[in-house]
Amino acid sequence: MQKRWSIKRKPGEAEIIKLSAELNIDPVLSTLLLHRQISNLEQARYFFRPDINHLHDPFLMKDMEKAILRIEQAFAAGEKIMIYGDYDVDGTTSVALVYSFFKNYYPNLDYYIPDRYKEGYGISTQGIDFAHQHGISLIIALDCGIKSVDKIAYANTLGIDFIICDHHTPGEIIPDATAVLDPKRLDCEYPYKELSGCGIGFKLIQAYAQKNNIPFEQLMSYLELVAISIACDIVHITGENRVLAHYGLIKINSNPCIGVKTLMLAAGRTENYTVSDIVFTIGPRINAAGRIDDAKHAVELLIACTDEVATAKGSIINLKNIERKEHDLSITDAALSMIDSDPVMVARKSTVVFNADWHKGVIGIVASRLTEKYYRPTIVLTKSNGHVAGSARSVYGFDLYEALCGCSDLLIQFGGHKYAAGLTMAPENVEAFSQRFEEVVNATITDEMLVQEIRIDAELKFKQIDAKFFRILSQFGPFGPENMSPVFLTKNVYVSGNATLVGANHIKMTVIQNDSASFDCIAFNMGEYLPKISKGIPFDICYTIEENVWRERRSIQLNIKGIKTYEAMIVD
Structure with a gap:
């Protein structure tokens, strides 16, 4: 694939010379620092030496006091508590982290992961009903919930309280939960806005530890899960995330928990892991559980306390990952053939492919592969529960979400952000949607966006x-x-x-x-x-x-x- 090269604007020569002299480093390294808004010795020392002391006070997050108070009340009253999380890497690591930590101090805990196919993303009515049927009065929701206004209202009618720990952008209405922890809330003054869902979970246990005089050292073992979530959820590795990822990688490469070590052994390597290595080896295995079967297998692996349990769960996840790869390769090959055999599709500025028999759990991966191949906005569709479900990926600079807004009358629902989204439509709208999406993309994308940039x-x-x-x-x-x-x-x-x-x-x-x-x-x-x-x-x-x-x-x-x-x- 042809790519265009562009060189970032070089900082001023005087700035480069001054910083190089101050730090005694090559001018090229000074250029890299200046690109990162680092212009003096103090800032460079802070950047080059990530320190746990750089983490912010968790009580700076809005509603953190309310969250900790409600948890303490539940502990004191012996209430049943459920830890609820999404089925992807960020969600499962979040559940494993919060469940494992609180299990040290309170026995009456359960956890719940929604079924990707039956319940879909986020908080589900089925999950709330499960909690009600099992006498659960407090749910701690991780990596989801910030837009679940109706679901939280329903839970309130059943006497179930929610603590929401989310990192996604809120809607106009904040759910009426007991506490809503989300740095992206407009009324939240927490200094760092880019935490992962698992990162929010970590701030919750950090706050509990701080309030109850639990040494911070006891939290360090959980940072490997935070690092995995940061890597796989593709959040910014700046500020607090960079500190969490730094220490999490040290834990992964020196003394990983049994579950993470099992995943590393399955990947054929047990040392020198980087963020990229996590994304391409550990992440896909954790995700495979929810894509092909049940994401609870991933949580059970990550909270495993014995080699026997970890080995058993690791074997299940590896088999699911092999199955995921098979679906991935076969669907990708079929989609490539579909495009290459149709001159009209080849000539388009977008890709929309549909097959009713494709496995829903891997269409997002296939969309990413097709985007790499043709480098244009791409949507992969398949049949699911009587509707057509799709996963969309974009190219640098093109707002996929806005393009879908231009097709909203043909969709049942859609959501996501600039570069990735999910959507659902009626089967009879597939052809009309494909045509409309191409028209919207063709009218708004530039030729430059269609050539990958280095x-x-x-x-x-x-x-x-x-x-x-x-x-x-x-x-x-x-x-x-x-x-x-x-x-x-x-x-x-x-x-x-x-x-x-x-x-x-x-x-x-x-x-x-x-x-x-x-x-x-x-x-x-x-x-x-x-x-x-x-x-x-x-x-x-x-x-x-x-x-x-x-x-x-x-x-x-x-x-x-x-x-x-x-x-x-x-x-x-």
Whole structure:
């Protein structure tokens, strides 16, 4: 796929020189810091040294006092409490965290995960009825509930109180719950707004611990679950999230709980996990439980106290993950064939594909894969409970939610945000919706949005990459949204020795620039460039810098994101 390269605006030269002198670092590293609004020694020290003391007082969050008071009342009265969470990674880690913590201090707890297919996302009437039937008088809802105004009203009629712990944007009306914890509330002055759902759950247990003189050290073991939620829910890795992710990764890589260790063993690796590794190895396994079967399996694994339970639940989840992969691959292949065999679909600026027999649990993954392939707004539809359900993904800069608003008369319901959404429609509206969505996209998307962009942080010469440079660069992590791994541009490089094709379509090579040291490189899915770069001609590369570990040998490796040959001036 063709990609366009763009270089971020360089800060002022005087600023770069001043910060480099103050910190004694390479000007390129100063450029990266200035891009992150870090301009002096104090700010740099705060950034490079994430500290638990950087976490905010949980009682700064609106309704936190009410939440803790209601929990303490429930404990004192011996009430039954239910921990309720969504079926994705953020929801299941939230439930596991809050349930595991409070179980240490109170026995009368249960938890509940709604069925993806029977109940759908968020708080369900069925879940409330289950609580009522089992004598539960307090529900702590995690990663959902901020828009469940009607459901909370219904629970109130049954005498069931709710504490909502959510991180999604509220609607115009805040549910009439006992407490509503959500930093995105307009009337909430909590300093950091980008916590995950599990992050809100952590603030709840932090507040309880603080109120009841429980040492903070006893909370540290739960940070691995918060880190997993931060990674998989694609929230900003800035501020408080960066601190939580930093310590969570330390726990994962040094002493993970039994459940997380089981997932790591299944992935074939038990050390050096990054945010990206969690997203692509641990996250899909946790998600597979709810996509294919029952997300309670994931919670049971994450709260497991013995190897026997963890192994049993891990085996179930691995089987579900294998099944998920099979559905994913077969549906993706079918969708690609559907598009490639239809010239009209190929020529469109959007993709809408429908098959009544596709598995609903993986259509979001398929939508992401199709977006990667064709790089345009994409919707995958299938039949579900008499309706047609869909999962939508967008491209950078295009507001998917607004596009769906332009089709709202053809939809039963829809929700989401700029880059991802879900929708439901009547079967007879599929063709009309496909046509309308294309019309809306065609009228509002720009040609530039339809070409994937590689955002380059700075130009770099190979001679600048030494041990000190890499050591400081590594301290910019954990990497993720709003703190992505920097992408560098280096011009006029050559292949040193041989470049070889590995795997399906990847290039493994060593490159050199003038008389600098050479660097090993991996270029995924760029096999078509092999004939060009093997001719000894110079070319430009953009890349991230990472550590490669092979049989206990550690070395710097360049992960190539794009190649531009002077011969053809082709951009990838």
